[in-house]
Amino acid sequence: MHSLKPLTPLGGTTPRRDEYPGLILMENPDWAMASVAARAGSVKKLASAFTTFAQGKLAAVESIDNSGKITNFWTAPDQWMVMAPFASHESLAADLKAALGNTASVVEQTDGWCRFDLSGAHAVNTLERLSAANSRRMQANRVCRTQIDHLGCFMLCHKAGQDFSILGPRSAAASLHHALTTAAISIA
Amino acid sequence: MTQTMRLGGGMIDRSKPLNFRFDGKSYQGFDGDTLASALMANDVRLIGRSFKYHRPRGVLTAGSDEPNALVELREGARREPNSRATVAELFDGLVAQSQNRWPSLSFDALAINDRFSNFLTAGFYYKTFMWPAAFWEKLYEPIIRRAAGLGSLSLAEDPDSYDKGFLHCDLLIIGAGPAGLSAALTAARAGAEIILADEDFRLGGRLNSETHPLDDAPASDWINASIAELESLPNVRLMPRTTVIGAFDHGIFGAVERVSDHLLTPPEGKPRQTLWRIYTKRSLLAAGAAERPIAFPNNDRPGILLAGALQSYVNRWAATPARRIAVFTNNDTGHRTALDLIAKGIEIAAVIDPRPDVTRTGDYPLLAGAVVSNTAGRLGLKSIEVRLASGEMRRLECQALAVSGGWNPNVHMTCHKRGLPVWDEGIAAFVPGETGAQGMFVAGAAEGRFSTADALTRGMEQAIVALGELDRKAHTIALPKAENDTGSITPCWQVKGGKGRAWLDFQNDVTTKDVKLAHQEGFRSVEHLKRYTTLGMATDQGKTANMGALAIMAELAGKSIPETGTTIYRPPYTPVAIAAFAGRSRGTDFRPTRLTPSHQWAVEQGAVFVETGNWLRAQWFPRPGETDWRQSVDREVLATRRSVGICDVTTLGKIDIQGSDAATFINKVYANGFAKLPVGKTRYGLMLREDGIVMDDGTTARLAEDHFVMTTTTANAVSVYRHLEFARQCLWPGLDVQLISTTEAWAQFAVAGPNSRKLLEKIVDKNFDISNEAFPFMACGEITVCGGLRARLFRISFSGELAFEIAVPSRYGDALIRQLMQAGEEFEATPYGTEALGVMRIEKGHAAGNELNGTTTALNLGMARMVSKTKDSIGSTLSEREGLNQPDALMQVGLRPLDKSRKVTAGAHLMVRTAAANAKNDQGYITSACYSPNLGHSIGIGFLKNGAERKGEILRAVSPLTNLEIEVEVVSAHFIDPEGKRLHA
Amino acid sequence: MIINHPLLGPRDAQEFTYLGDANLINRPDWQAEDAVDQFHEYLYQRDNPAGKHRELWYHEAGDRSWLVVTRDTLTHEITGVELARDVALKSGRGK
DSSP states (O other): OOOOOOOOSSOOOOOOEEEETTTTEEEEEOOEEEEEOOOOOOHHHHHHHHHHHHOOOOOOOEEEEEOOSEEEEEETEEEEEEEEEEHHHHHHHHHHHHGGGGEEEEEEEEGGGGEEEESSSSHHHHTTTTTTSSSGGOOOOEEEEEEETEEOOOOOOEEETEEHHHHHHHHHHHHHHHHHHHHHHHOO | TTTTBBOOOOOOOEEEEEEEETTTTEEEEEOOOOOOHHHHTTTTOOOOOTTTTOOOOOOOOOSTTTSEEEEEEEEGGOOEEEEEETOBBBTTTTTEEEHHHHBOSSSSSGHHHHHHTSSTTHHHHHHOOOOOOOHHHIIHHHHHHSSSSOOOOSOOOSSSSSSEEEEEEEEEEOSSHHHHHHHHHHHTTTTOOOEEEEEESTGGGGGHHHHHHHHTTTHHHHHHHHHHHHOOTTTTTETEEEEEEEOOOOOEEEEEEOTTTSSSSOOOTTSEEEEEEEEEEEEEEEEEEEEEOOOTTTTTTTTTEHHHHHHIIISSBBBOSSEEEEEEEETTTHHHHHHHHHHOEEEEEEESSTTTTTTOSSSSSSETTOEEEEEEOOSOEEEEEETTTTEEEEEEEEEEEEEOEEEEEOOOOTTTTTOOOOOTTTEEEEEEOOSSSSTEEEEEETOOOSHHHHHHHHHHHHHHHHHHHOOOOOOOOOOOOOOOOOOOBOOOOOOOOOSBBBBBTTTTTTTHHHHHHHHTTTOOSHHHHHHHHOOOOOOTTTTTTHHHHHHHHHHHHHHHHHHHHHOOOOSOSOOOEEEEEETTTGGGGGGOOOOOHHHHHHHHHOOOOEEEETTTEEOOOOOOOOOEEEEHHHHHHHHHHTOOOOEOTTTTTEEEEETTTTTHHHHHHHOOOOOOOOOOOOEEEEEOOOBBBBBEEEEEEEEEETEEEEEOOOOTTTHHHHHHHHHHIIIIIIIIOOEEEETEEEEEEEEESSSSHHHHHBBBBBBBBOSSTSOTBBEHHHHHHHHHTEEEEEESSSSSSSSEEEEEGGHHHHHHHHHHHTTTTTTOEEEOOHHHHHHHHHHHTTTTTTTTTSOBBBTTTTOGGGGGSOOTTTTTGGGGGGGGGGGEEEEEEEEEEEEESSSSOOTOOETTTTTTTTTTGEEEEEEEEETTTTTTEEEEEEEETTTGGGGEEEEEEEETTEEEEEEEEESOOOOOOOOOOTOOO | EEEEEETTEEEEEEGEEEEGGGGGOOOOOTTTTTHHHHHHHHOOOOOOOEEEOOOOOETTTTTOOOOEEEEETOOEEEEEEEEEEEHHTTTTTTO
């Protein structure tokens, strides 16, 4: 076991938690992530190899698949982001590469992102001040890539109108957090 | 003595008195008042001075079309000039000042302009201040600005915050009058997502100003019931205090919500206003109509206001400008005004109607076939002069005059996408033509259907059609019984033959005379008329002015109004604060900030930071006792070259490239060869644009046969990624290659200097051999550090020293820099910032952003031989163009001052010793310069014509901008270790 | 403006980066005898129609797809949106 202590994207040793009337905002560093992109002509082979590995399915366009042991969501044509709990899956990328072989290009993305979970009745009121995405009508298990505070982010909906995650570039975590909290306070 | 002009009734809450001040004097109004209605209730008629002639002015309208009653609202940093008193919602503690007057509103010294009005006609400024040109900016403009002006800015930063937001709906309804409300009910009951926006703080539109019953009950009953129903529905968003400011492409609208404008100060953290971008599938314009004045001599005195506005004041706000009032109208609505006034106990001096056959509708004196030919009362109306049908003149005492010249449908939003309104003879007004705006419908008074019954019906009908287009079935709803008086009108644009000027544009002081003059001088197009006279170019965009001017213009030209045409309206519908457009993007929040993984650690070290793009990077790390940045930077450079230095280089772009064709792909995007790069090796790559100019450079490592990691410069990370995607998707879609950015995922540190290997050997796990033999220059590999953490190691060097770059997952970056510094203690490891990085790369002659400046080729950079001729790569063909390969092409060279004490400056141009310093003699320029602590003097690199052949030549470096002129010698750009021995150590 | 992305549906044009004429897909053969002339034509000689224009847009803040958008430069009406990759493959581009 190595000796290096991790920091969260916001620079803490523990994740940041903010609470507002109708909204809980949580920094969430507990997900390992890896991108999976199909090699040319290998989408079908990849899909079946992935199902063998994760039991779930590769998600449809702008969707999240939660049906297996680990989650994935669509990011681009023939490309997905796979997510699993960090504590048990820090080696997610290597494990995926081993399982998927030459059907896919796998890249570790765990620390490419910061993740904030928004929960509560004011979640959409907050998000509609930040993103052009129609968060108010977003269904559960849908995802879209959108701009928040000029940053390319993924918006994941876990429960319509209620529970969302925002994945943004890790280096801009502080700015993204500031934008989220500012909008949360702004709601009349 | 308070509120002497307050009447009974109205939609004000008398249990909530509000105190306010105007021009230093205290007054009281009620909750529900506007500043204008509260001033009126307090018998304040004089509110401002006009723009050019400083004419005393009062309230003309009761809405956002107000040209006269402009005030400076609030105090201190919140002071906002040119606020329309007619839409300023009253709150306790409101403070307002009149503007454009000195020393006081009732005695204004610059009212002298009014006496010189003969000189100040249309085009005065153009004609008078034409030359000398130099006088314009320094002399004329400041004087004119002071004399002819509106309010003044606070010149302090706006202390409030402004939000932006995004909304989506099936149907946006603009205006919550009878048409808007009936449309909203129809669409809401059909389950459509709707937004109902109205600029007023009270929904109901014109119904709030009229006394017509709905279903034999006050209209407010139906309004309240409708609002209650809409509020209860989850698919409806009611947005009072929200002005839709523009219709844009493909159903996008802009809207400003005045969230806290009705409060003294916004609650902590809450916005003053929110600028919404609304994505609509369909929209319905139900913005009503605006009344227009009639041009008659001296029609601008305080106390002269529009008849419909007066109805609003007496009915909605229970305030009147006078106890004895005359009405001048060319249409039936003026008569309704008279009836409403009588009902409030106000005496009607007369209703003057130019229509000879008009009949009375109530108990008031009617002067049919008559016109108002003049008025009297400098600071407030005292009397009017009427020319009767017989030609006889009659003077009538009255303190207010209500004027109605007819109504203009508010077609503005239908013009924003270049739709042209069309003339409707029946109502003598323009109505919407083809809107040009995708999915826009119009209903009610906005389409020229003025009766309440029509508005209600049309709102419903249009909502049904609009939703039908979205395949949603909406049903008819039960509408209340309402008046259905379509009214009649005989156009009366101006009263001729009287003495004195007749105003068309009150805000910009344009009179009928100016229009005549413009016509005489040949300005025949309405667009020219507008610009020459400035008609319609004030903050109200001529909402009350344009129609009258157009009609007079048509008459002068002997044409019909539709032949004469109309100017079209552009967004915004009403003025928008710049702060609302800025939103939260102010100050340090202007754009996001990116922090490196070692940021916290660098802060602890007292680092000085610099913005590079969005990144904050450590620029240097001052030590106690260092007083000048150069001391810190020199120390960092020397320490690195002597032992070992550490620098966070995470900001460089990193692109993961995989696939069976990855090598082929990279071979196409880099000018030099990559196909044969062995696994475990890194190579410098030169990326060209298709035109042969250098786009970017960096190193690319081959981690596996089908796996590369490309680095880009910090500045170009985004554009290079975009370029690669273009190459992958558009140029070579058949290649098996996948891309993803990993810039953020890895914390990367440069460890440079003769002791860098020794330091890293303490960090890198023992099973990895990083000796020179096992891990030579340009080697790369996946390793583990600190007891098993996955990491990447690259033996690359920007400094020219033995150097490595080591990367770990970002969350461990902070721990790693601390570990490196601890392990490096025995070598006096020194953190260095971007300045030292820059000094070392200049000493080494490495090109960076200053050299890759979008104008330079591989040849210029001395890398012409790198551009492979044996393969296809982006830019290789056009880099062979003759023009880019002239014998005297610029070549990168090093430069050192003959006098070692002199400083070389980037940006200086190079001249031969004897030639004059001018563009013709230009030999090249210096791109980067610094003080080299290793050489003990200043050095530079730059581009010099035929530079490769000119080593040893003495030139002059000239910079007139910095007053620099020094002699420099052309040398190799590789100032340090030109043989590269250190790299391979 | 709204661009109707073939995979994602309507998206605000603000999410996209504009490049220019879709003809940039048709990159000439570097081995042609008159390659320099062809590349010059390809890179610099663009039509600038007042009307329908096929142009390249990149969904930078979205799924990173390059799109070929057919847009009327007078009215901004968009009459077609395709994945540029499909267009390129159809026009015979490969490796």
